Amino acid sequence: MRAIGWQDIATLAALALSLQNVSGAGTSFLNHTELLADLENPEWFEQNIPFLDLPTNQSQIQDVYYYRWETYREHLVYTGAQYGYMTSEFLQPVSYGAPYGGVNAAAGHHINEGRWLRNLQYGQDVVNYWINGPGQLNKPTTSLDNPDTSDWAHEYSFWAASSVWRQYMVTGDKAFVVGQLDNLVKQYRGWDNHFNDTLGLYWQFPVWDATEYSAASYNSSDPYHGGAGFRPTINGYQYGDARAIAEIANLAGNSTLEDEYNGRADALQRAMQARLWDSELQHFMHMARDDNPTGVLLTSRELMGFIPWMFSMPQASDIVAFEQLTDLQGFAANYGPTTLERRSQLFMYQASSCCRWDGPSWPYETAQILTAVENVLNDYPPQQYISAADYITLLQNYAATQFKNGQPYVAEAHDPDADKWIYDSEDHSEDYNHSTFVDNVIAGLIGLRAQPNDTVIVNPLAPSSWDHFALENVAYHGHNVTIMWDSSGSSYNQGQGFKVYVDGQLRSNRTTIGLLTVNVGPVVPQTINPLVNIVANGQKFPLGTTPFASFTFQTDNVWNAVDGIIWRTEIPENTRWTSYSSPNGEDSFGVDFQRPQAVSDVRLYFYYDNIGVHLPASFDLQYWTGTTWTTIPNQQVDVSSSTSNTQTTITFPTVITSKLQVVAPNPGSGNGWGLSEFEVWAPAIFELQNNNSAKLMGVENESKSNNAAIQQYEDNGTTDHLWQFIRTTGGWYKIMNQNSGLLLSVQDMSTSDSAALQQYQDSGMEDQLWRVESQGSGLFLIRNKHSGLVVGVDGESMDNSANVVQFEDTGTKDHLWSILPAVPVSELNSTLN
Numbered sequence: 132m133r134a135i136g137w138q139d140i141a142t143l144a145a146l147a148l149s150l151q152n153v154s155g156a157g158t159s160f161l162n163h164t165e166l167l168a169d170l171e172n173p174e175w176f177e178q179n180i181p182f183l184d185l186p187t188n189q190s191q192i193q194d195v196y197y198y199r200w201e202t203y204r205e206h207l208v209y210t211g212a213q214y215g216y217m218t219s220e221f222l223q224p225v226s227y228g229a230p231y232g233g234v235n236a237a238a239g240h241h242i243n244e245g246r247w248l249r250n251l252q253y254g255q256d257v258v259n260y261w262i263n264g265p266g267q268l269n270k271p272t273t274s275l276d277n278p279d280t281s282d283w284a285h286e287y288s289f290w291a292a293s294s295v296w297r298q299y300m301v302t303g304d305k306a307f308v309v310g311q312l313d314n315l316v317k318q319y320r321g322w323d324n325h326f327n328d329t330l331g332l333y334w335q336f337p338v339w340d341a342t343e344y345s346a347a348s349y350n351s352s353d354p355y356h357g358g359a360g361f362r363p364t365i366n367g368y369q370y371g372d373a374r375a376i377a378e379i380a381n382l383a384g385n386s387t388l389e390d391e392y393n394g395r396a397d398a399l400q401r402a403m404q405a406r407l408w409d410s411e412l413q414h415f416m417h418m419a420r421d422d423n424p425t426g427v428l429l430t431s432r433e434l435m436g437f438i439p440w441m442f443s444m445p446q447a448s449d450i451v452a453f454e455q456l457t458d459l460q461g462f463a464a465n466y467g468p469t470t471l472e473r474r475s476q477l478f479m480y481q482a483s484s485c486c487r488w489d490g491p492s493w494p495y496e497t498a499q500i501l502t503a504v505e506n507v508l509n510d511y512p513p514q515q516y517i518s519a520a521d522y523i524t525l526l527q528n529y530a531a532t533q534f535k536n537g538q539p540y541v542a543e544a545h546d547p548d549a550d551k552w553i554y555d556s557e558d559h560s561e562d563y564n565h566s567t568f569v570d571n572v573i574a575g576l577i578g579l580r581a582q583p584n585d586t587v588i589v590n591p592l593a594p595s596s597w598d599h600f601a602l603e604n605v606a607y608h609g610h611n612v613t614i615m616w617d618s619s620g621s622s623y624n625q626g627q628g629f630k631v632y633v634d635g636q637l638r639s640n641r642t643t644i645g646l647l648t649v650n651v652g653p654v655v656p657q658t659i660n661p662l663v664n665i666v667a668n669g670q671k672f673p674l675g676t677t678p679f680a681s682f683t684f685q686t687d688n689v690w691n692a693v694d695g696i697i698w699r700t701e702i703p704e705n706t707r708w709t710s711y712s713s714p715n716g717e718d719s720f721g722v723d724f725q726r727p728q729a730v731s732d733v734r735l736y737f738y739y740d741n742i743g744v745h746l747p748a749s750f751d752l753q754y755w756t757g758t759t760w761t762t763i764p765n766q767q768v769d770v771s772s773s774t775s776n777t778q779t780t781i782t783f784p785t786v787i788t789s790k791l792q793v794v795a796p797n798p799g800s801g802n803g804w805g806l807s808e809f810e811v812w813a814p815a816i817f818e819l820q821n822n823n824s825a826k827l828m829g830v831e832n833e834s835k836s837n838n839a840a841i842q843q844y845e846d847n848g849t850t851d852h853l854w855q856f857i858r859t860t861g862g863w864y865k866i867m868n869q870n871s872g873l874l875l876s877v878q879d880m881s882t883s884d885s886a887a888l889q890q891y892q893d894s895g896m897e898d899q900l901w902r903v904e905s906q907g908s909g910l911f912l913i914r915n916k917h918s919g920l921v922v923g924v925d926g927e928s929m930d931n932s933a934n935v936v937q938f939e940d941t942g943t944k945d946h947l948w949s950i951l952p953a954v955p956v957s958e959l960n961s962t963l964n
């Protein structure tokens with residue numbers, strides 16, 4: 132080896148410089164501090180969102196843009212160490228939701244909206260939650276939660292594959308999207324029982340399209356659910372999903388699957404055109420499934436007839452339908468569009484009481500229709516029926532809709548003609564998360580059209596009469612993309628014209644607003660933090676972390692600070708713990724892990740309402756030594772903002788303890804302090820406790836060899852009882868023994884009942900892939916990918932050294948496991964030393 136000379140150092144310096152560019156410094160033309168001034172925890176938004184700047188007279192769109200990011204963040208629910216994040220629809224969980232409270236009606240919206248966040252974990256967790264996590268679990272089949280489907284991801288119609296594909300086009304994460312291929316095919320085929328072979332179309336009940344009391348529903352004996360019909364909704368969704376699956380199959384190199392799904396898409400396209408297009412009304416319509424031998428279509432146009440354009444499905448000549456969007460007897464409305472054409476006799480029928488989809492303006496469909504118009508203006512030949520100017524009016528109306536008392540706001544549905552929300556119930560509808568807006572601004576208004584290759588296409592629908600606009604540091608394929616228009620050059624001081632920057636460098640420009648195609652270079656892979664939050668216990672699992680406090684205000688609750696949810700301070704029934712009205716000079720809030728944990732990273736979100744609850748003047752983070760509370764030594768506290776709900780990160784050399792608490796003084800006069808959330812982040816290392824025997828999964832004789840048997844044993848403190856969960860693609864885990872470094876496997880890759888589990892080096896085979904399935908109460912099935920069987924104990928034995936095997940899920944108790952965060956081997960060793 133030769134010594135390093137000056138020349139090498141110069142080369143290294145040049146390399147470092149170019150790496151800096153590659154790893155993507157952004158631009159800083161906008162004043163982020165000012166743009167985030169009204170948001171709680173501005174640091175989170177600085178790290179995650181693209182910055183938007185519009186002309187002053189477009190402030191409604193701009194204000195709603197930042198508000199919608201705020202609502203997006205508050206709907207991120209940390210479910211627990213097993214599944215990470217999901218997105219909620221209502222802030223409060225509803226009775227008809229999946230485990231941890233998810234409702235799939237708007238999951239397609241959530242994935243599309245969240246694809247623009249820099250940290251990929253949120254969006255990818257949401258996808259896993261639905262198509263390889265709790266969404267796949269069995270649900271009841273009652274009229275409350277859909278009698279025709281048996282899992283939560285099919286409770287409502289769901290454009291799953293197309294949204295996962297659209298997410299991929301922004302993130303560029305090929306391994307993730309290819310890893311979801313099997314799951315997406317399964318999700319697609321889950322609608323087979325809604326398919327009529329003769330007609331070549333899918334049917335759905337209006338209510339399971341998330342639209343109750345629609346015009347079509349009133350054309351049945353059950354106006355709440357509506358009668359089953361062949362609808363532009365589900366056929367559009369399945370078409371979009373078929374095309375997306377074909378694209379993903381192509382990425383995976385599976386041309387048979389690609390051809391199959393393109394064939395399905397082509398057939399759906401033809402069948403929908405032939406049967407659901409009303410050539411007189413020039414609109415896609417609902418066709419009742421039952422007692423309708425001649426295929427009569429509904430006679431009123433509904434807004435959902437535009438949904439096929441969300442996927443660019445219809446032929447070009449059908450675009451004439453869009454005339455109705457601007458027609459005053461059609462769907463046009465100042466706070467619209469309306470969900471039913473005005474000329475229908477059913478328009479606004481019974482709409483004074485909730486949840487009519489026969490006229491009221493629903494963000495859910497407005498967002499879908501904006502996406503449809505974006506596609507018409509980008510993917511189709513020029514036409515005379517809908518223009519970019521019409522799009523801007525629709526977007527402005529949608530922004531104007533999202534206000535209440537002068538402040539940005541979204542509830543369920545709005546009066547189409549008056550400035551008022553009509554379905555807006557206290558502690559239920561606030562910040563309703565059932566639509567997109569950010570996605571429309573980015574992909575439509577600013578025109579960032581994500582691509583499945585190294586390019587980005589930029590084609591704004593914003594008019595040239597606007598003297599400036601910018602969208603700064605969009606996370607795209609691991610790069611930072613900035614789009615800017617400055618007609619005079621005086622708004623951003625970067626010269627005149629329309630420009631696209633990649634990683635801080637000007638890459639393409641023109642004098643007028645218009646189409647630019649820019650090569651951004653290869654995808655820069657992103658790494659997702661493998662730590663998990665071991666405190667969140669929103670379901671109050673008995674063996675999970677339990678909160679406690681020295682005092683709790685009567686309408687607050689200690690559990691609120693460990694529920695994985697942080698809401699904006701203004702939300703009435705906020706999810707927080709506070710010491711308001713405490714008689715004490717100081718109060719404490721703590722978490723009991725119920726077992727020792729290695730702790731070094733605590734994140735606190737102090738609540739501050741500027742009335743009776745204040746940020747604590749000081750606080751002390753303490754751990755339980757077994758006999759006393761002691762201040763944790765060498766704490767590094769990172770806090771750079773003083774707004775409510777700001778993340779305060781406290782790191783310190785690892786402490787092993789079963790309890791932590793924060794102690795802080797009350798400000799006096801009955802005022803208190805509060806916490807929206809208490810988090811502890813740790814490696815994903817667990818003990819697996821059998822619910823039948825109470826024994827832990829371990830390795831025979833603590834062996835470190837390939838093929839050693841997996842057994843259960845009482846908790847004797849050996850490190851073969853520790854298992855690390857390592858995420859792979861498609862939501863599957865490898866489970867690695869911490870004593871041997873080998874993976875949980877099935878002997879001889881068997882697919883038979885009672886086959887023994889063993890440990891084996893990483894073979895890349897599917898018998899080493901597992902997923903966990905929540906069964907409630909903190910108990911999980913552990914299912915093998917290759918065999919489809921679950922982990923149990925041979926003969927339901929209660930004994931030490933009984934073999935752990937795979938078996939069909941027969942409901943016995945030995946198939947249930949608690950997955951309990953544990954102290955990693957490295958930390959065990961350092962405390963022993």
Ligand SMILES: *[C@@H]1O[C@H](CO)[C@@H](O)[C@H](O)[C@H]1NC(C)=O
Nearest residue numbers: 154155156157604609610611
């Ligand atoms: C992009 O810019 C942001 C600042 O806005 C920065 O935090 C990030 O590291 C940059 N790079 C990438 C690849 O996102």
Ligand SMILES: *[C@@H]1O[C@H](CO)[C@@H](O)[C@H](O)[C@H]1NC(C)=O
Nearest residue numbers: 161162163164165166167168
């Ligand atoms: C950005 O805005 C903040 C708040 O309005 C202001 O204090 C700061 O000076 C501005 N920074 C620049 C560089 O203009």
Ligand SMILES: *[C@@H]1O[C@H](CO)[C@@H](O)[C@H](O)[C@H]1NC(C)=O
Nearest residue numbers: 202203206207218244245564
């Ligand atoms: C809904 O919540 C999710 C997750 O928090 C977020 O991605 C999405 O943008 C939110 N949507 C709206 C409309 O608030």
Ligand SMILES: *[C@@H]1O[C@H](CO)[C@@H](O)[C@H](O)[C@H]1NC(C)=O
Nearest residue numbers: 327328329330420423424426
């Ligand atoms: C499919 O639709 C046709 C036409 O309405 C009907 O005759 C047939 O019974 C339907 N098939 C099934 C399996 O429901």
Ligand SMILES: *[C@@H]1O[C@H](CO)[C@@H](O)[C@H](O)[C@H]1NC(C)=O
Nearest residue numbers: 349350351352427428429430
């Ligand atoms: C549904 O609409 C059709 C066509 O307009 C009509 O003939 C039928 O009577 C309606 N049925 C009900 C239940 O309203």
Ligand SMILES: *[C@@H]1O[C@H](CO)[C@@H](O)[C@H](O)[C@H]1NC(C)=O
Nearest residue numbers: 312313316384385386387388
């Ligand atoms: C393509 O996908 C199908 C369906 O998942 C699968 O059965 C087949 O084995 C795959 N073919 C290849 C070449 O991977």
Ligand SMILES: *[C@@H]1O[C@H](CO)[C@@H](O)[C@H](O)[C@H]1NC(C)=O
Nearest residue numbers: 581582583584585586587650
């Ligand atoms: C990128 O992908 C898009 C969509 O498939 C395609 O239209 C375009 O030609 C591709 N561009 C390049 C440079 O490959």
Ligand SMILES: *[C@@H]1O[C@H](CO)[C@@H](O)[C@H](O)[C@H]1NC(C)=O
Nearest residue numbers: 186187188189596597598599
């Ligand atoms: C909004 O501002 C732009 C300049 O950015 C101007 O050209 C346009 O006429 C204004 N529109 C209205 C409705 O005032």
Ligand SMILES: *[C@@H]1O[C@H](CO)[C@@H](O)[C@H](O)[C@H]1NC(C)=O
Nearest residue numbers: 625626627628629640641642
């Ligand atoms: C592109 O930007 C450069 C640098 O600002 C400028 O010199 C050039 O005139 C611009 N070209 C067009 C077509 O605007």
Ligand SMILES: *[C@@H]1O[C@H](CO)[C@@H](O)[C@H](O)[C@H]1NC(C)=O
Nearest residue numbers: 673821822823824825908909
């Ligand atoms: C089995 O699970 C139930 C419900 O969570 C729990 O009450 C019980 O303690 C568990 N038993 C064992 C041995 O884990």
Ligand SMILES: *[C@@H]1O[C@H](CO)[C@@H](O)[C@H](O)[C@H]1NC(C)=O
Nearest residue numbers: 829830831832833844847849
């Ligand atoms: C502890 O458990 C392991 C099996 O997981 C067993 O091999 C070992 O003998 C046990 N040690 C003691 C001291 O009980």
Ligand SMILES: *[C@@H]1O[C@H](CO)[C@@H](O)[C@H](O)[C@H]1NC(C)=O
Nearest residue numbers: 850955956957958959960961
């Ligand atoms: C922990 O200590 C054991 C016994 O001294 C040793 O074999 C093992 O390698 C150590 N593990 C780590 C991760 O330090």
